[in-house]
Amino acid sequence: MQSIPENFVQVVELAAVLILTITVVSELIAVVLSRGHGLLNLGMQTAALAFALYLARAWIFNLVFASIFPSINQFAEFMLTITIFAAGVGVDQLVKYFIWEGHFSRVHKIKPPGLLVGIVRTAIYLVAILSILQFVYGQTITALATLSGAFAVVLGLSAQTTLGEMFAGIAIAMSHPFHIGDWVKIGDLEEGEVVDQTWRTVRIRTRDKTIMNITNRVVAERPVKNFSHAPIGIRQSEMIQVSNQLDPHWIREILVKAMNDSGLVLHEPAPNVLFKKVSEGLADYAVAYSISNYAEKPIIADKIWKIIFATLQTNGVAFGLPERRYEILDQRTNLKMVSAAKDASA
C-alpha cells in the first residue's frame, strides 16, 4: 500500500497539500478573528484543498485517511463532494460580494430584492447538488431531468396560483418598476412605501403605517406610479381663494417669494402661482411647488399652508369671502335698499 509520493506529479501534490493546509488553517483563523469576513476565500481554499486531496488520493489515503474512510472510493467521493460544495459556497459568496453588495448596495444604493437573492442562491446550490449527484455518485442527468420534469408537472398543476405569483415576482424583479424603499401608487390602491418583495407578495407601508400585502400578479397587471425616482421633483398644488379685487400679479409675487424663502420646496422647477378663475366675488389660484421627498408630502403641505396663511395675513389679505351685492327695487316706496350679504358657503 503506497503512502509516499512516487512520481513527479505526486511530489507536486504533496507540496500543494502542505501549502493549502496551512492557508486553509490561516484563513480559518482569519475568519474567526474577523468574525465572519473572508468566507469567500475560505470556501475557495477549502475547495482547492479538497481537490488537491482528491488528486493525491493514491498516496495520501493510506497515509492519513485509511483509518477514517472504509475505502479509497468513498474518500474520493467525499473529497469531490466537499470540492463542489465549497466551490458552490464560493460562487454564492462571489455573487453576494459583486452583485448583492456590489451592484445593488454599493453602486445603486438599494437593497437587493429578497426574492431575487433567494432564487439565485437556490439555483447555485441546486446546480452544486446536481453536479455532485452527476459527477460524484454517477446519477445520470437524464434520470434527474426526467425526475425533475415529472416533478415540475405535478408541482405546476397543484400550485398553479402560487407559481403564477412567483413568476410575476420574477418579472417584477427583472423590470424593476420600483426598488425597496420607493414610494409608489399601484393602480387605484393606497399609496405607500415598498418595504419588501417576497415569493408571493409586495409589501407596502401606507401613510397610516399599516402594511398592505399586494400579490405579485396584481402588481404586475396594474400601472405603478413611482414617486421616488422623479427626475425633477414631484409637482404638488394647493387651491386658495381670495377676493377678486386684488391684483393677481401682486398675489403671485408675494406667495412665490414666501415659498422660495421657506426652504421647503425645490427652487428648480420653481414654485408658481397660477390664476385659475374668477367667480362671484372670488379669485381662485393654484399654488404649485415641487418636492423631492414624497414621504414628507403631508408634512410639507401642512407647512406650505401655514406659510400661505401667514403671508396673506401679514399683507392684509383675507381668505376668500364671497361678496354679493343685492339690489331690491321697491316700486311702492321707490326705496332703494342695498344689502350686502356674506355667505361662507359660496
Next chain:
Amino acid sequence: MIRDALMTINTSSAPDSGNANARIGVPMAWGLSVGAAVGGLYAGWNLGLGQAGFGGMLVATLVAGALYLFLVMSVSELVSVMPYAGGTMSYSLVVFGRFGGFIAAMAVLVAYLCAMSSILLGVTQEIVKFPEGFGLSHLSAPLVWAALLLLFGWLNVSSRITFFTTALVLSIGALALLVLVTAGLLPSFSPSELLALAVAPTGNRWLPNGYTGVVLAIPFALWLFLSIEVGIFSAEDVSEPQRTLPKSLLLSFASLLMIALLVLIILPGSPPGVLAISKLPDPLGPGLHKIFGRSPLVDLLTLAGAIAGFHSMVYASSRLVLAMARAGFMPASLTKVAPASGMPSRAVVVVCLAVFALVFATRFVASEKQVVEVLIHLAAIGGLVSYLFVFAAYLKLHSTYPDLPRPFQSMFGATGAIAGLLMVAIGLLLLLAFGEAATAFGAFASISIAACIIFFIAGLGRTDASAPEEQFAQSLNKPQA
C-alpha cells in the same frame, strides 16, 4: 485626514536628494534584493538534497517559496504604507511601540551582521588560496577582510548611483552565471540521476528518507530566498518607493524562484551526480569547471553570489543603523550623511567595524568551521524572528487601522500574514529540533536578553519625536483620540 498626515510625513522624511533618487527605479531595487538572496543559490541549499532527495527538496522549495511569497507581499504592503529606511524596525516601532521596534531591529541586525561575517569568512578562505595558484604565498586573512570591507564600505559611501549600479551588475552577473552553468550542464543532464540517492526503508526514490527528509530539508530550502527582503531598507533611496519597492520585490522573488527551480533540477541531475552535489561546499563548482576548465580564477566565480549578498547587506545594515540612530536607539551622530553623496557614511563605517570585530573574534576560537556554522544559524534565526515581526506588524496594522490608505495591497491579506506567521514559527521549531543549532539558539536568546536589559537601563523607551516612525505613529493615533 490620515492620508494628509501620511503625505506630509512621506515627503518630509525622504532625504534631501530628491533628484538623485529619481534614477533609482525598479531595476536597481531589483538588483539590491536579488543580490542579497542569490548567494543562497550558490551554496547551502544542496545540503538539503542529502536530507530529502530531489523530490523532498522540490517540496521543501515550493513550501519555502510560498512562505517567501507571503513575506514579499506583506512586506510590500507595509513598505508602501511606511516607506522608511528602518524597514522591519520601522514597522514594529509604529505598530508595537519602541520596545517592539528595538527588538525587531536587534533581530535584523543579528541576522545581517552574522550573515556578512560568515560570508566574509567563507570568501576569504577562497581568496587567500588564490595566489597559490600562481606559485605565490598565502595572503593574510585579516588583510583580505580589511580590503573587502574597505571596498564595499567605499561603494556604500561613494554615491547612490555607484552603489545601486554595482548591486545591479553583481546580481545580473550572479544570475547569468547560474543560467550559463545550467545551460552548459544541460547536454549531460539525465533525469534518472536525480533519483539516484540510496533509499531508506521508510522512503522511495523520490523521497529517499520519507517525510522526515522533507521536514529536515525545509531550513535548507529557506536559504534559496533568505534576505530577499533587504529591498525594503532602500525605501528612502529609491524614487516613488510605494510603487518601486513592491514591484521590485515581487520581480526579485519571481526571478529567484525560477532560477532556483532551474538550479535545483539541473545541477543534481548532471555529473558528478546528486550524491556528490549534496555534499559539496560549492555545488556550482563541477559545472563551472566543465565549462571554463580548472583555474584559480574560475574558483573565484563560485563566490559571485556571496559577494553580491555582502554588497546588499552592508547597505541594508547601514540603513538600519541610520534608522536606529534617528529613532534614538543609537548615538544621534550616526545619522550624519556624507555631504557629497547623501549616503550615511558613519553608519556604514560602524557596520564595517562591527563585521570586522566579529570576524576577528573568530581568530580566538578553536574551530573556524564551527563558528561559521553558528553564524549561519544565527543569521537564519535572526531572519526568521524578523519575519515574525513583519507578519505580526502586518496583522496588527490591519486590525487596528483597517481604513489606512495602502498604495499596495497584499494579494493574500491577513490570511497570507497568518500563514507566514505559522510557517515561520514551524520553521524556527524545526531548526531548533533538528537543525543542530542549539548553540546559535542559545546565543540568540542571550543577545535578546542583553538587548532587553540595554533597552531598560539606557532608557531607550523615551519617545524621540523627530523620528519619522514616531511622527507617523502619532498621526495614526490623533484622529482616534
